[in-house]
Amino acid sequence: MRASDDELIDRSRAGDRDAYGELLARHQLVALRIGYAIAGDDAEDAVQEAMVKAFRHLDRFRTGAPFRPWFLAIVTNEAHNRRRDHSRHRTLELRVTTNSMVRGDAPSAEDGAVRNGQRAMLLTAFARLPDRDREVVALRYFAELSEAETAQTLGCAIGTVKSRLSRAVGRLRITLGEESHD
């Protein structure tokens, strides 16, 4: 039977590295997405560091709370540190994958090219957002956290998340030439 996150956390606290590995495996993909969205090619280093730090601070984690927002808060912080230290003066360079099997969608070659082109444009616009906007967009949409979880991750109020999201999405629409005229 699949162990719950809480069970894996308890075993990890007792020093069970396999349990911690299993826990990480559940959240690795989303962590890498967040790391990539914030720090680009430094994502893997940032996530690795966050995973080690999370282990060292597991005793601070409140049992019963969702693990993902707590963990992603550490990932976000590490990714920010990498971005600040290594590339803060450069525009972030991000790429979409050309792997059409992602999530099982296998469009025709033509459709795939169009979609990839549209995604690349959206990603370019995303990469040009200020760091704080990218952060909230990545957590809400790339990690698919709820607004409440996003607020928990960022350590702010839900209202702050909503206003940041509104501003960020508005900036994206302007960049993409999709401003609302209503």
Added chain:
Amino acid sequence: MTDSRDLEARLVALGHHLDTPEGQHLITAVTDRIAGVGPTRSVPTRRSLRFVAAVAAAVIILGALVIPPSRRAIGNLFRAGNVEVRSAKDFPEPSVTTTSTTQAGPGGQPRTIADAQRVVDFPVTVPDVIPPRTPTISVDPRVPGGIVTLDYGEFRVVETAAGPGRPTIAKGMEPGTRLRSVTVAGTSGLWITGTHHLVAYFDRDGNLRQDTVSEHGHVLLWARDGVTYRIEGFDQLADAQAVADAIPAPPPEAGG
């Protein structure tokens, strides 16, 4: 559906199509790093953080190198092959601090490979770099087994004996030093990056020689067939690995 909702849906879809790193070895690297280091039970002090970092670094070394059964730990001092890992604060002040790309080999005048081979106790091998180049060779016989340094200008290859006796190399890790477990020339190795770390050599009496303490940047480190290899001077792991791959395996029973 409003424009905003459509854009939000496209952002969610975009999240699934980011070209994120695969992270194939990420969890293994993490569980290796935390091996033997339990979660802290309270807010760690700066001092304890330094210690944890030193322990984590040492554990990685232990896990990544070819480790003889006699490996042991004494306090915060660890041993792997002929490499001893300790906190940088336990190092003597360097008498000469240079970077890896400009330092001449310790104590040596340029020699030929044949000259070097007569002085050291292990088979000296030279990478088949392309285009072929002749390195400046220096030897330090003060260290047990000897050290051979092949200096190619922008990078250096340092070879030492990895025998079961006393350690010959000491590495001093700062908390910011990053160690990554990698495959080098078909074996396990380490890619050490981040803040500069200290390297020094022990003399035949087991004392850390102050005159060999120097700072180093990125280093690729591995052991094979009784020899420890170090490549210094590259910013990119792939470049260092290319040189490592060009080092031929030493002959099975090379004579001195």
